[in-house]
Amino acid sequence: MIWVVGNKGMLGTELCDVLKNEYKLKFIGTGHEVDITDFNALNNFIETQKKTNVHFSSIINCAAYTNVNKAESEKELCYKINVNGVENLAKIAAKNNIPLIHISTDYVFDGKAAVPYTENMKINPTGTYGSSKAEGEKAIQKQTDNYYIIRTAWLYGIHGNNFVKTMLRIFKEKGAAKVVSDQFGTPTYTKDLARAAAFFAETLNSKTTSEVGIRPGIYHFSDIGEISWYDFACTINDYAFEYGLITKKADISPCSTEEYPTPAPRPAYSVLSKEKISKILPWQIPDWKTSLLDYLKEEKVL
Numbered sequence: 001m002i003w004v005v006g007n008k009g010m011l012g013t014e015l016c017d018v019l020k021n022e023y024k025l026k027f028i029g030t031g032h033e034v035d036i037t038d039f040n041a042l043n044n045f046i047e048t049q050k051k052t053n054v055h056f057s058s059i060i061n062c063a064a065y066t067n068v069n070k071a072e073s074e075k076e077l078c079y080k081i082n083v084n085g086v087e088n089l090a091k092i093a094a095k096n097n098i099p100l101i102h103i104s105t106d107y108v109f110d111g112k113a114a115v116p117y118t119e120n121m122k123i124n125p126t127g128t129y130g131s132s133k134a135e136g137e138k139a140i141q142k143q144t145d146n147y148y149i150i151r152t153a154w155l156y157g158i159h160g161n162n163f164v165k166t167m168l169r170i171f172k173e174k175g176a177a178k179v180v181s182d183q184f185g186t187p188t189y190t191k192d193l194a195r196a197a198a199f200f201a202e203t204l205n206s207k208t209t210s211e212v213g214i215r216p217g218i219y220h221f222s223d224i225g226e227i228s229w230y231d232f233a234c235t236i237n238d239y240a241f242e243y244g245l246i247t248k249k250a251d252i253s254p255c256s257t258e259e260y261p262t263p264a265p266r267p268a269y270s271v272l273s274k275e276k277i278s279k280i281l282p283w284q285i286p287d288w289k290t291s292l293l294d295y296l297k298e299e300k301v302l
Contacts, residue, residue, distance in 0.1 A: 002027040006063025010160025014190040036085035057205040071129040082132035090143035106153035111267020127264040157190025171250040181230035181254035186222040189291035220272035223288040
């Protein structure tokens with residue numbers, strides 16, 4: 001049995017779908033009803049499950065405070081969820097000898113690199129959100145040795161608000177957009193990340209980690225490619241028009257980060273190296289354009 005924490009969010013909802021429909025794995029999902037910032041609530045949940053003979057083979061944590069800009073004015077709440085809540089989960093995992101799979105972010109880096117970030121490169125977050133996620137990682141490493149931290153970037157999906165949905169709305173309502181062209185990274189479809197997390201859970205459940213080379217530690221996952229937000233917006237525009245999500249192409253113009261200030265600093269370069277995780281995944285990580293097309297096709301159906 002797998003415990004999905006944060007099962008109602010954009011990634012958590014997708015993960016539950018993937019576990020059920022693709023991996024055929026049994027899981028229990030929890031949201032706000034089991035507050036991760038309350039250690040006793042987590043402990044009571046585990047103990048209640050034990051009484052019904054439910055034992056977890058892994059915990060996948062999708063719960064997080066993710067509003068990057070708002071985090072600058074809600075620092076206490078951000079840290080409560082991303083640090084204290086994560087530390088509680090790590091304590092529960094250690095106490096019950098359960099592997100913890102935790103989703104982290106490219107924001108733990110400062111964005112000053114010129115090559116894709118590897119797992120062992122120094123972290124140096126610049127904003128509240130990134131700092132909270134970095135501290136969350138440290139809390140996990142302090143509490144348990146049996147952890148699998150998966151850092152990801154530029155996440156979008158069917159089940160929540162994200163850059164792609166925002167662009168589609170702007171294209172429809174305004175027909176024009178100005179998008180930052182000097183920040184580079186890789187978009188990641190939630191379904192792709194969910195499949196990676198599910199593979200980790202499946203492997204841990206079957207206890208064949210040594211056979212496939214999975215070891216506790218940090219892993220990077222995003223789709224393949226390296227683009228700017230402007231490039232991403234232009235491709236969304238092209239595909240949306242081609243597949244009938246918009247009736248006319250929008251006028252998109254590039255701008256600099258200085259021209260588009262935000263409360264929270266953004267990394268100028270946050271491409272993640274997938275070399276480590278690619279060696280253990282049984283499938284090839286898709287190119288970001290392929291996944292964007294899959295997402296837009298799904299959007300049209302839904």
